[in-house]
Amino acid sequence: MNRRLRTALAVTAVIGSGLLMTACGGGDESSASDSPAASSSQSSTTAAGDGDSSGSGTSKSSGGGAAGSASSDKSGTGGGDASGSGASGDKKGYGQSCGTNDISWSVTSESQAGGYFLIKAQAKSGITCVLPAELPVVAFGSDGTEAAPAEQSAGQPITLRAGVTAYAGVNPKTTKEDGGKELDSLIVSVSNDDPNPESLKVDSYIVDKPIVTSWHTSPADAVPFSG
Structure with missing residues (x-):
């Protein structure tokens, strides 16, 4: 084989190797972004975040209900005490x-x-x-x-x-x-x-x-x- 042919083959091999490496790098990037596992993990993280936010909202709502209940109880007790006090406060000397x-x-x-x-x-x-x-x-x-x-x-x-x-x-x-x-x-x-x-x-x-x-x-x- 003559020298010119060997040089052409070597150049071709180098170019082919470069193209192969480029193709492998692109495949890895595509795989990382399109991976079902990665997608699933991201969705879980988002769902968990939403769930925490929702849970926090529910917890606050529950706390408001408890406060309302306490307020209602206090109001009811106060009314009862006032009523009881009115019923027992006869004027001195009445009767x-x-x-x-x-x-x-x-x-x-x-x-x-x-x-x-x-x-x-x-x-x-x-x-x-x-x-x-x-x-x-x-x-x-x-x-x-x-x-x-x-x-x-x-x-x-x-x-x-x-x-x-x-x-x-x-x-x-x-x-x-x-x-x-x-x-x-x-x-x-x-x-x-x-x-x-x-x-x-x-x-x-x-x-x-x-x-x-x-x-x-x-x-x-x-x-x-x-x-």
């Missing part, structure tokens, strides 16, 4: 028996049934109390003569509050004969053992075997007929 000094007293002179005094009792401002089902105590003069019952039975308890008035009628003289004590005031109290009787000033009158009615809520029922 107590009336004392003479719990009452604003007044008296008028009436002409019916031969003439009598109409006593009016009203609770003082801010007071609610109960007049017992007993006769009011009405006394006359320095000797403390008391009025007897004008009715055979006592009335019903009366709760005095704003807008409610109780009435009792007093006939100071039930006898037809002349005589008796001349006085100008009535001494009234709710009960015999009340330490604060009230003196009501009236015109001069004669006292002889006086009588008094029970408490009534209507003045027409408090007329003290002597029978």
Whole structure:
């Protein structure tokens, strides 16, 4: 073989080797980028990232729900406490028996049934109390003569509050004969053992075997007929 032919073959071999190396390098790059395993790994990584983000969102939502629940519980408890406190906060003295000094007293002179005094009792401002089902105590003069019952039975308890008035009628003289004590005031109290009787000033009158009615809520029922 001559020298020219050998040189041509050598050059051809070198060029072929270069082309082969270039082809191998391109195949490796294509394989690395198109590899199913690499694709799958990238997808898993992306999915995992999305899952974490979603999970984080869910966790935050759950935390918000817990806070809402706690807020709801607190609100409910507060309402219950306020309600309970309202139910147990009765005014001091509500429902107590009336004392003479719990009452604003007044008296008028009436002409019916031969003439009598109409006593009016009203609770003082801010007071609610109960007049017992007993006769009011009405006394006359320095000797403390008391009025007897004008009715055979006592009335019903009366709760005095704003807008409610109780009435009792007093006939100071039930006898037809002349005589008796001349006085100008009535001494009234709710009960015999009340330490604060009230003196009501009236015109001069004669006292002889006086009588008094029970408490009534209507003045027409408090007329003290002597029978």
